[in-house]
Amino acid sequence: KNEVEQSPQNLTAQEGEFITINCSYSVGISALHWLQQHPGGGIVSLFMLSSGKKKHGRLIATINIQEKHSSLHITASHPRDSAVYICAALKVQGAQKLVFGQGTRLTINP
Amino acid sequence: NAGVTQTPKFQVLKTGQSMTLQCAQDMNHEYMSWYRQDPGMGLRLIHYSVGAGITDQGEVPNGYNVSRSTTEDFPLRLLSAAPSQTSVYFCASSSYKAGRDYGYTFGSGTRLTVV
Numbered sequence: 001k002n003e004v005e006q007s008p009q010n011l012t013a014q015e016g017e018f019i020t021i022n023c024s025y026s027v028g029i030s031a032l033h034w035l036q037q038h039p040g041g042g043i044v045s046l047f048m049l050s051s052g053k054k055k056h057g058r059l060i061a062t063i064n065i066q067e068k069h070s071s072l073h074i075t076a077s078h079p080r081d082s083a084v085y086i087c088a089a090l091k092v093q094g095a096q097k098l099v100f101g102q103g104t105r106l107t108i109n110p
Numbered sequence: 111n112a113g114v115t116q117t118p119k120f121q122v123l124k125t126g127q128s129m130t131l132q133c134a135q136d137m138n139h140e141y142m143s144w145y146r147q148d149p150g151m152g153l154r155l156i157h158y159s160v161g162a163g164i165t166d167q168g169e170v171p172n173g174y175n176v177s178r179s180t181t182e183d184f185p186l187r188l189l190s191a192a193p194s195q196t197s198v199y200f201c202a203s204s205s206y207k208a209g210r211d212y213g214y215t216f217g218s219g220t221r222l223t224v225v
Contacts, residue, residue: 035214041218042217043216086153100152102150
């Protein structure tokens with residue numbers, strides 16, 4: 001079983017819909033990252049969370065440390081949000097290491 | 111602009127050839143790391159460094175060497191390229207010291223094909 005699991009693997013929605021991507025992890029972490037990768041593009045860090053909730057524009061990320069679960073929400077989704085969203089857990093054991101989920105491929109249709 | 115600069119963006123190698131992927135950052139980050147991204151496998155850690163002169167292996171280190179002679183640079187060397195090393199490679203850096211932001215900055219990636 002992967003240490004970081006994301007769901008769903010693929011998500012297609014219509015423009016304007018509210019989007020939720022989930023991430024569960026089984027390791028002790030010091031922080032959790034949400035990353036965005038456009039097709040053929042580089043990786044951009046959206047959020048780093050160690051507790052609670054963060055908001056940036058139409059994106060909201062939450063984390064529940066006790067349940068080892070994080071969610072990424074997109075409000076009023078737009079076709080430009082189409083990308084792969086990756087959850088990555090920063091492990092606490094030893095040196096700093098990121099463990100990545102498999103990614104969620106999001107497609108927003110106009 | 112401040113960030114992580116990765117070169118080259120694309121490379122085709124023949125089996126057995128060697129090459130170096132370059133990575134440089136200008137944010138004075140202590141931590142630098144290399145990942146490979148393969149379909150269905152996600153991103154996996156190859157090597158990392160917590161400071162100049164200090165490197166360690168990640169999850170998939172075989173076939174790769176690294177060194178960290180300066181804070182800014184962290185090159186990845188493929189000693190004898192194999193088709194299994196066909197992948198997209200990303201370099202990343204972050205702050206490492208306790209109490210500082212662990213935010214990561216990624217390079218734009220290198221798409222490597224070994225034939």
